[in-house]
Amino acid sequence: MEVNIELTPRELEVLSIVVEGYIEYATPIGSRYVARASNLNLSPATMRNIMADLTDKGYLEQPHTSAGRIPTKKGLKFYVNNVLRPSPLSKEKRKIREYFKHSKGYEFSHVLERTSKFISQETRLLGMVVAPQISFMKWKQVDFVLVRPGLVMAILVFEGGIVHNRLVSYEDLNITSNDLIKFSNYLNDKFKGKTLFEAKKSILKEMEDVRNKFNVLYFNALSIARQMCDTEEKREVYVEGTFKVIDHIDPKDVDQMKSLLEFLEKRSALLKLIEKLGDGEGIFITFANEVFDSDLDKFSIISSPYGVRGEPLGIIGTIGPIHMDYSKLIPMVDYVAKMLSEILENRY
16 A cells, blocks of 8 residues: 555545445445444544544545535545455456457457447446557558459458458559459568558658669559558547436436536547547546546546557546446456457457
């Protein structure tokens, strides 16, 4: 546990009891409750003093004068990062493995969609999966299928078995299916293991080199590859369970409900979330109003990256009320991310 010179052992126990009570009951926690739940054998009056000190230090707040205390963002973050002990996942692990076992044969986009549904189903909150950014996926193999003279289907397979197809036109109507096989062999030898971004950067230079060498075959191959790589960057975000998370909002709190629905409808807001969370390592917990210029102050986000061989490609996560059960949800999100990564590594 991280040492915090601000908190005494008494304050740490009281903070933990308030946070855990708030997570369980979603209401302000009073000093009598804390006195009964603690092992300190202190009176409610003494507990009130400790809670007042924690309020002065920014770990607790009092919604109303006569109410108990609830944790602040600072208090929740401290608890999650330093006190929380994740619940064991024995039953859940079997269920997650079984679910993903039946996802192996699906197209990758369908796997991501199923993952968002599974997260929502198991958390009873909002499930979110962010697809990889195409530019930073690694080239594994490309094949070409001649559709008709002047038009081919480019089938580009990335590491993890992620497949992108694109129709590409070209000027030389004499290119044959045998030529296309030579094209794919040349391009795979040249760019396998590179990201699409890296491939795009080097293709123009390569085209100039082979033009100078009067190598028409390779020039045509690179011309097709340039069109194939010149794809519009569009990162999909799969979201499931809007109505599940709305169930956790007080029906009287119209502003919170409106803000959440507006957030979920706007792709720009979701992409902003991706940029803020990043594709770093491990579980990441943040509060929605730290990410958005909005009043989503009663929601938090648990997210984790997934990828291939330790390289992050995308993000999965859940969005729920700030008092959600972190001890259960953190290990679940983490394990789902690991399973999705495992599926990617074992494909193709």
